[in-house]
Amino acid sequence: MKAVFEFLVVILFFATYVLTKNIILATEVAIVAGIIQAAWCLxxxxxxxxMQWVSLLLVVVMGGATIYLxxxxxxxxxxTVLFWIMSIGLMISHLCDKNVLKSTIGKExxxxxxAWRKLTCAWVIFLLALGALNLWVAFNFTEAQWVNFKLFGSTTILVLFTIGQTVYISQYIKKDEL
Structure with missing residues (x-):
């Protein structure tokens, strides 16, 4: 349920766009929903x-620019900016010998x-590529196709990559830990 709640802003953006075909209105809904979501979490x-702060800041600033202009x-x-910030954050933490992935999921x-280094490098490259793919779709396809990609395409790619990472990690899990 928490995952759906965190994904709610994207769902509301998508639903508004599908119903109205108005990306400005969809962006307004996303900003309001993002602020409400953050307030609820707080x-x-x-x-x-x-990353919730970063995402909120990006939706308000970039969404605000979309609406204003x-x-x-x-x-x-x-x-793309969110994916690249995440990638850069992982890269910097890796270079500073403070693995964010390890500190996040290393307890479990x-x-x-x-393996932590390979996992981090894989995520860095993946997020850079996913950001580039978003730009390619955004500026080479119709607005409606990009909106569909934003919800279905990038989410599916992210889920598939996560499954791949889970398979990679599973080789290190001992049977008695299951």
Whole structure:
């Protein structure tokens, strides 16, 4: 349920666009929904995770630019900027010997250091590529096709990559840990 709640802004953006074919209105809905979602998380959990703050800031700033300038290019850039920020964050943490993936999921999964490095590098490359793919779709296809890609395409690719990473990690899990 929490995953659906976190995905709610994208779903509302998509639903509004499908119903109205108006990307400006869909962006307005996404901004309001993002702010409400953040307020709810702050109320319920007393904090937002770093990436929730970054995503909120991006939707407000880039969505605001889209609305103010009536130019959908800004909101089309938002997923790419988010993916690239995540990628750069992982890369910097890796270079500083502070593996963010390990600190995030290392409590549940025990992996050798080389596996953590490979996992991090895979995510860095994947997020850079997914950001580039978003731009390619955004600026080479119709607005409606990009909106569909934003919800279905990038999400499916992300899920498939995560499954691949799970398969990679599974080789390190001992049978007694299951």
């Amino acid at each position: 109320f319920k959990y007393r904090r937002l995770q770093t 009536k130019d959908p290019r800004f909101i089309k850039w938002k997923p 999964i025990s992996l050798p250091e080389p």
